[in-house]
Amino acid sequence: MKSTPQNSASEVGNENRNMPGRREFLGKLGKGAIVAAAAGAIGAKPFLGGTVSSVLAQSTTAQRAFDAYQYRLNTALFNFQNTPSNLAHPNNGDEALYPNKINSFSKGLPHKPNGEVVNSAYNSFRQAVNSGLPSSFELIPQGGDRRLVNPQAGLAFDLEGSDSHALVQPPAPTFASRETAAEIAENYWMALLRDVPFSQYNNNPIANAAAADLTLYGADFKGAKNNAGVVTPRLLFRGLTPGDRIGPYLSQFFYQPCFFGANEISQQIVTTVPGVDYMTDFNTWRSVQNGVSQNPDILDPTRRYMRNGRDIGQWVHIDVLFQGYFQAFLILANNIANTIDAGNPYNLSNNQEGFGTFGRPAIGSLVAEVSSRALKAVWYQKWFVHRRARPEVFAERVHRTLNNGAGYPVHPEILNSINSGSRLGGFLTPGNAFLPMAFPEGSPLHPAYGAGHATVAGACVTILKAFFDETIVFANPVQPSADGLSVVPFTGNPLTVGGELNKIASNVALGRNIAGVHWRSDGTESLLLGEQLAISILRDQRASYNEQFTGYSLTKFDGTTIII
Secondary structure, eight states: OOOOOSOOGGGOOOTTOSSOOHHHHHHHHOHHHHHHHHHHHHHOOOOOOSOHHHHHHHHHHHHHHHHHHHHHHHHHHHHHHTSOTTOOOOOOSHHHHOTTOTTBOOTTSOBOTTSOBOHHHHHHHHHHHHHOOHHHHTTSOOSSSOOOOOGGGGGOOOSSSSOGGGOOOOOOOOTTSHHHHHHHHHHHHHHHTTTSBGGGGGGOHHHHHHHHHHHTTGGGOOSOOOTTSOOOGGGTTOOSSTTTTSSSSSOGGGTSOEEETTEEEOOOBOOBOTTOOBOOSHHHHHHHHHTOOOOOOOBOSSOBOOOBHHHHHHHHHHOOTTHHHHHHHHHHHTTHHHHBOTTOGGGGOSSOOOBTTBSHHHHHHHHHHHHHHHHHHHHHHIIIIIOBOOHHHHHHHHHHHHHSOOOOOOOHHHHHHHHOTTTGGGTSOTTOOOOOBSSTTOSOSSOSSSOHHHHHHHHHHHHHHHHBOTTOBOSSOEEEOTTSSOEEEOOSSOOBHHHHHHHHHHHHHHHHHHTTSOOHHHHHHHHHHHHHHHHHHHHHHHTTOOSOOOOOEEEOTTSOEEEO
């Protein structure tokens, strides 16, 4: 049974005001009335008066003001009319199915001695979500000193692109499903392999065991496989987009020379020391679920090029969310004459070049700009639709089912794997099924599905693919040494801009999984959510240009080419 979110547009209002809330007003007015009102506004003419000369001056200004208004109105109407009135946002039904909320987000709320959320606290949280009232969010009880991350962003409006509530993510896998068992198995293997360089997976016994174990899940494991449906060590933890299977695990955009104006940006990072993981006992786990702050990471004093899961995990731990794609932009823009997309209108101009439109400032600022809109879209999914628990919570349910008689309806396949000496059980600490976390605080204090990093990745990469030539091949591809102290030439198959843009998006999405804070389906579906959002923004932007422009051409994550 699937439940429908209880925060319809007509229920979300603005308190302490005499006027109705924005979504409430639109919900009561109805689509036909809104379209009619807009049409009437379009027909209205501005008032003009004064002498002939002043009328001419005012007419020019007024006409421009009206044209700007009409552009904004037309783009808004297009988005409005292309949003079905009966648009549904189904979730996986687990919140309604389990009264003890074993698969619902509750981090930062007080938890019982058995690790389950205090019911009254969860009810208060749901009341806030249902009402949308700022004051209701202030009444949610805290279990520790950490605070919930920005739930009201999911109710914010925006001035460009599709509204956050007009985009849909399919339901996440259910708690008891074999797909969830496969996803948590991958999380365990990712944790076990954090300190192994990606380049050494083929010959590593843990990587080979991981590939064999994940293959046993068949179609229920949604990760990369070869044509025979087998997970191989080389394909471990890779994404599903064109480009993900080719070349080194991490994208060239993490290694190529990068200049921010006159400043050179080092691609070496401050990472954390190997062998240190967190939240592997119940008391620490419960303290973290309550929202109690933990001691900070232990940092490696040596800067390194990213070469393993711990490195990419630390990168996605503290990055500015559009950072990787802005660096990709800087790398591409450093030679913009040779990397710009063929459809750029200034390719055909004899005496003009792009700047505020179709040039470096326009592209760079849009990469950053789209990230905040992507976050609003996914924050609605997180807080108001799905409210999926994090992998660290599911692993605790597995642990207590195996060792404490909790009786949770965990799929038997993951229990079999942990109990088998030739599968996960041969590598995990006996009697301990907690997920070893890369961060002391574990996951952030917002729900798992969708993923913020992955949605931003999908949006930003889509912008870059729209403006740059995806077919360009990297002339001097590199890969990191096993110790991360240098980069060495890569001599395999050609690596293209489009493929490496897809790869950096997957790297960031899956880097969060390697750290233990997300599920594979969080990343897969959120890349697509970000892509949808970016396409809607590019569509709105295209209508604003004065240049003769045939449209943006780009390759989507599924490999199809579109023109916007």
